[in-house]
Amino acid sequence: MALTPPKDRLWWKESLHTPEIVWITVAFLWGVVMFSAMIYWHIEGKQNLSNEAYRIDPEVFAAKAEAMTDQYTVREEGDTGIPVVHPPPGSDIYLIARLWEWWPILELEKDQSYRLHLSSMDWQHGFSLQPTNINVQVHPKYELVITIEPNEAGTFSIVCNEYCGIGHHTMLGRIYVVE
Amino acid sequence: MAAKAAFRVCPDTGLKVHLPAEALIKANAVVAVVFLLVGGILGLLVALTRWPAVHLLPAEAFYSVLTAHGINVLLFWIIFFEIAILYFASAVILSSRLATPWLGWVGFVLMLGGAIMVNVAVLQGQSSVMFTSYVPMPAAPHFYLGLILFAVGALIGVAIFFGTLVIAREERTYEGSLPLVTFGALTAAIIAVFTIASGAIILIPTFLWSLGYISQIDSVMYKLVWWGMGHSSQQINVSAHVAVWYAIAAIVLGAKPLSEKVSRSAFLLYILFLQLASAHHLLVEPGISSDWKIFNTSYAIYLAVLGSMIHGMSVPGAIEAAQRGKGYTKGAFEWLRKAPWGNPAFSGMALSLVLFGFLGGISGVVLGTEQINLIMHNTLYVPGHFHATVVAGTTLAFMALTYLVVPLIFRRELILPAVARWQPYVFGIGVAGISLFMMGAGTLGVARRHWDITFSEATLTFDYPGTAFLMMGLNGVFALLAALGGAMFILVVVGSILFGKRHEGAAQPAPAPAAPRPAAAVGSYGNAGTIYVPGTYILVGLFFTAFVLYYFVNWKYLSEVWPLS
Numbered sequence: 236m237a238l239t240p241p242k243d244r245l246w247w248k249e250s251l252h253t254p255e256i257v258w259i260t261v262a263f264l265w266g267v268v269m270f271s272a273m274i275y276w277h278i279e280g281k282q283n284l285s286n287e288a289y290r291i292d293p294e295v296f297a298a299k300a301e302a303m304t305d306q307y308t309v310r311e312e313g314d315t316g317i318p319v320v321h322p323p324p325g326s327d328i329y330l331i332a333r334l335w336e337w338w339p340i341l342e343l344e345k346d347q348s349y350r351l352h353l354s355s356m357d358w359q360h361g362f363s364l365q366p367t368n369i370n371v372q373v374h375p376k377y378e379l380v381i382t383i384e385p386n387e388a389g390t391f392s393i394v395c396n397e398y399c400g401i402g403h404h405t406m407l408g409r410i411y412v413v414e
Numbered sequence: 415m416a417a418k419a420a421f422r423v424c425p426d427t428g429l430k431v432h433l434p435a436e437a438l439i440k441a442n443a444v445v446a447v448v449f450l451l452v453g454g455i456l457g458l459l460v461a462l463t464r465w466p467a468v469h470l471l472p473a474e475a476f477y478s479v480l481t482a483h484g485i486n487v488l489l490f491w492i493i494f495f496e497i498a499i500l501y502f503a504s505a506v507i508l509s510s511r512l513a514t515p516w517l518g519w520v521g522f523v524l525m526l527g528g529a530i531m532v533n534v535a536v537l538q539g540q541s542s543v544m545f546t547s548y549v550p551m552p553a554a555p556h557f558y559l560g561l562i563l564f565a566v567g568a569l570i571g572v573a574i575f576f577g578t579l580v581i582a583r584e585e586r587t588y589e590g591s592l593p594l595v596t597f598g599a600l601t602a603a604i605i606a607v608f609t610i611a612s613g614a615i616i617l618i619p620t621f622l623w624s625l626g627y628i629s630q631i632d633s634v635m636y637k638l639v640w641w642g643m644g645h646s647s648q649q650i651n652v653s654a655h656v657a658v659w660y661a662i663a664a665i666v667l668g669a670k671p672l673s674e675k676v677s678r679s680a681f682l683l684y685i686l687f688l689q690l691a692s693a694h695h696l697l698v699e700p701g702i703s704s705d706w707k708i709f710n711t712s713y714a715i716y717l718a719v720l721g722s723m724i725h726g727m728s729v730p731g732a733i734e735a736a737q738r739g740k741g742y743t744k745g746a747f748e749w750l751r752k753a754p755w756g757n758p759a760f761s762g763m764a765l766s767l768v769l770f771g772f773l774g775g776i777s778g779v780v781l782g783t784e785q786i787n788l789i790m791h792n793t794l795y796v797p798g799h800f801h802a803t804v805v806a807g808t809t810l811a812f813m814a815l816t817y818l819v820v821p822l823i824f825r826r827e828l829i830l831p832a833v834a835r836w837q838p839y840v841f842g843i844g845v846a847g848i849s850l851f852m853m854g855a856g857t858l859g860v861a862r863r864h865w866d867i868t869f870s871e872a873t874l875t876f877d878y879p880g881t882a883f884l885m886m887g888l889n890g891v892f893a894l895l896a897a898l899g900g901a902m903f904i905l906v907v908v909g910s911i912l913f914g915k916r917h918e919g920a921a922q923p924a925p926a927p928a929a930p931r932p933a934a935a936v937g938s939y940g941n942a943g944t945i946y947v948p949g950t951y952i953l954v955g956l957f958f959t960a961f962v963l964y965y966f967v968n969w970k971y972l973s974e975v976w977p978l979s
Contacts, residue, residue, distance in 0.1 A: 236668060236670040236671070237593060237594040237595045237661060237670065237732075238593050239593050240588055240593050241590060243674070246678060247675055247678075247679075249675040252673065252945045254945055254951060255945070261958070262719075262720050265962070266719060267715060269712065269779065269783070269965065270712045270715045272969070276785050277704060277785075280973065281973065281978075282973065282977060282978050283704070283785055283978065284704075284784075284785070286702075286703050288701040290701075317874075357550070358548075358550055359548050361791070363792065363793070363861055365859045366878075366879070368857075368859040369789065369975055369978065370790065370793060371698045371791070372698050372699045372700070372791065374633045374699065374700055376632075377700040378700070379700035381978050383977070384976060384977040385976050386977060387976075392874070392876035394859070394864075396792035396862060396864065397792055397863075400477075400551065401474060403477075404866040404867075404869065405869070405871045405872040407872040407873070407875075407876055408874070
């Protein structure tokens with residue numbers, strides 16, 4: 236038994252029993268199905284994380300975000316001082332993550348697509364778009380570019396879900412989607 | 415030390431127990447349980463803070479406690495216990511002397527010193543960086559140094575394990591091939607070498623960075639290598655707890671593996687493929703290709719998952735075969751109904767197996783699916799998953815084994831047998847609840863490692879759905895239950911070691927005695943040349959059905975979020 240040496244020293248020469256062979260085959264095939272599912276989704280599915288990323292200096296990324304903001308700000312969010320930016324559909328849009336805010340607030344149009352650029356000014360942050368529940372990691376010195384297409388209108392929040400210090404739970408952003 | 419070492423003969427099993435090995439096993443096991451106690455209390459504080467209606471700790475303390483909780487249980491409790499298992503699986507199971515026991519004490523001191531150093535760093539408040547300590551978020555230098563010392567100490571223990579296997583072979587303390595439990599422990603030890611090497615490769619430069627000798631550490635590379643230690647250490651846990659399941663089934667029921675070849679091959683799959691799993695933590699990072707992600711996250715077409723699925727049939731199958739051999743042949747499940755559910759070693763093992771498989775395993779594979787990870791990464795689903803694997807799976811299995819270690823190694827009878835009998839159920843159900851409700855909250859988008867989901871101190875506002883708050887409350891309630899189960903365990907185990915009656919020999923109530931085994935005896939397997947385990951087959955079928963359904967449901971969830979590419 237399991238605490239004693241096996242009856243046959245050459246245990247790899249044991250023959251297998253049918254119930255074992257059946258289960259191993261089923262489990263193996265299931266693994267192939269799951270593996271293929273990921274590949275299939277890249278071809279047919281609509282939610283895949285892009286592989287497009289660049290190394291970037293935080294100042295350079297900040298400049299791009301500020302340029303977009305200067306050009307397309309439509310208002311300020313209440314008295315928070317955060318600009319609300321309405322960029323043209325199809326354009327490159329920028330979101331900065333930094334201790335402890337997401338900047339700026341983006342206003343997008345439903346069923347339009349945008350190239351969203353994400354980067355951090357300091358530590359790692361977690362871009363968690365709620366309630367739709369899309370979660371992506373944002374690194375300093377890396378720029379991730381994803382093409383997004385909001386499929387519903389409303390007010391969305393960006394929760395930071397990568398622990399980033401004492402202000403982590405105050406880090407909340409927003410994206411508006413209008414018709 | 416003279417070549418003629420001191421041994422005693424175990425009155426229950428007939429194994430020769432090397433006294434220096436036994437001393438090391440006891441030391442590591444005792445310290446392990448101390449860290450379980452500390453880490454467990456910290457975990458309860460976390461749960462009671464994340465329960466919004468209670469919100470026990472203030473933010474700074476919460477993040478500090480959360481860091482300490484993860485490190486104390488996931489690293490210190492588990493690895494101290496695993497070192498004890500390695501010494502047991504080599505010296506005791508093979509009736510051999512342990513290689514260089516003095517070096518084992520060096521390793522022990524390094525591990526203990528390192529663990530204390532890390533805890534001091536976290537207590538001092540400048541190292542609330544979570545167990546993962548992701549750069550560029552810095553911790554104090556002695557935080558990293560403590561982890562490095564702990565890792566070096568553990569590596570020494572692993573080396574002694576290998577050395578003992580060599581000695582046992584040379585001194586012919588057993589005949590034939592290694593017993594399955596030792597084989598499983600060997601799997602764990604091999605993976606441990608890779609794990610600790612990865613840890614050293616990333617933590618040593620990070621330590622130097624914290625001192626200012628290195629100017630920067632790439633944050634993506636850090637995650638890749640750190641998780642080469644972080645996730646691989648979970649695979650050490652899996653290999654170890656599967657070996658423990660076989661050991662408990664053998665000791666309590668005399669169960670033999672259905673097929674040595676199948677079980678051992680499944681362990682080999684672990685060695686070959688589990689290390690790829692650092693990919694699970696990099697599925698939504700910038701700069702990594704989908705090809706790399708798909709190949710690695712699946713452990714190469716799920717070959718390591720196959721290993722677990724194989725054990726998922728082999729372990730219950732071995733139990734069913736043993737029970738049928740004893741005459742429990744009525745219907746498909748008499749063997750299960752009449753199993754020793756009142757024996758905490760057995761019930762802990764059985765619960766560990768079911769919860770690990772159904773809750774932990776299934777959620778892990780789903781979480782590690784490249785695209786599905788988008789709706790789960792860094793939500794509370796992640797801790798929901800790993801509390802099912804590491805707490806309901808590994809920790810409960812180790813607790814179950816402790817009920818045998820106390821009479822066999824500490825040679826004390828268990829006190830408060832009624833408490834012991836209920837403990838695995840209280841703990842198991844508590845942890846199952848924690849896991850389920852965290853997964854539920856995570857499915858609703860609740861973030862992990864987060865002090866306040868009402869965002870009361872944020873500039874903007876956001877409300878998670880009401881059900882999320884219900885989940886956090888239920889998580890808190892079940893955490894209380896799990897803490898009670900943990901307290902029951904500590905009470906019985908510590909109380910028995912200090913105050914239990916001396917355990918004299920084979921006639922004791924709790925574990926069924928195994929037949930005495932001199933070193934030359936070998937074991938046979940299965941049940942008269944063929945295997946007949948219909949009950950196990952039905953249970954495995956249930957598991958597989960749950961797996962398939964739950965897997966596809968999550969693709970459905972994913973299909974509803976914003977299209978992304």
